[in-house]
Amino acid sequence: MAGAVEWMRLALDLAVRNVEAGGGPFAALVLNDGRKIAEGVNSVTRDNDPTAHAEVMAIRAACRQMGTFRLSGCQLVTTCEPCPMCLGAIYWARLDRVYYAANQQDATESGFDDSLIYQELANPPSRRRIPLIAIEGVDARAPFTAWQRHQSRTLY
Numbered sequence: 001m002a003g004a005v006e007w008m009r010l011a012l013d014l015a016v017r018n019v020e021a022g023g024g025p026f027a028a029l030v031l032n033d034g035r036k037i038a039e040g041v042n043s044v045t046r047d048n049d050p051t052a053h054a055e056v057m058a059i060r061a062a063c064r065q066m067g068t069f070r071l072s073g074c075q076l077v078t079t080c081e082p083c084p085m086c087l088g089a090i091y092w093a094r095l096d097r098v099y100y101a102a103n104q105q106d107a108t109e110s111g112f113d114d115s116l117i118y119q120e121l122a123n124p125p126s127r128r129r130i131p132l133i134a135i136e137g138v139d140a141r142a143p144f145t146a147w148q149r150h151q152s153r154t155l156y
Contacts, residue, residue: 004099007031007077012101014041015054015079022046025110026054028078030062030071030095037074038062054078055086059093069156071095080107083114084121092156 007029015027024042031037040057044050055078063069071093080102082090090098104114116129125132147153 003034004077007036008079008099008101010036011039011077011079014039018042018054024054026079028054028058028076030058030074030076032062032066032071032074037065051085053083053086055082056089059089059095063093069093075099080112083107083112084117 011027011029014029015025018027018041019025023046024044026042027039028041029036029039038058038061040054040059040061042054043052043057046052055076058076058078059071062071062074069092072095074093074095075097076090076095077099078086079100081100081104082098107113108115120128120130125134
């Protein structure tokens with residue numbers, strides 16, 4: 001992408017300013033047609049919100065700006081390789097491409113280690129550190145049946 005280095009420099013500067021303002025060392029930009037449509041910074045500790053990662057915040061802002069939950073045609077510029085949660089959000093948003101600077105090892109060395117989550121995802125739900133326990137004896141598919149019957153549903 002033309003200008004990727006310049007966009008990354010902007011994101012890195014935003015992350016440094018976020019640290020100075022009491023936030024985490026992460027920032028992200030969403031681009032469309034070569035222009036920035038949204039940005040986000042990590043505000044996990046400032047907002048007491050474990051989902052307030054820079055990528056998620058930028059995706060939320062871009063979706064509001066564009067009036068859609070699909071960001072096809074957009075790119076994400078993020079200061080660090082996305083964690084599992086952010087990677088999930090990236091796929092759900094259908095971004096075309098992600099550019100990142102620091103990698104997982106850089107994050108780990110700075111105290112942001114996602115390796116436990118990757119390890120846990122490889123385990124069956126009932127054998128994870130936080131067990132996921134399926135409840136039987138209920139109509140678990142009722143919401144999906146209602147969804148499939150709903151005439152004006154918006155497909156993901």
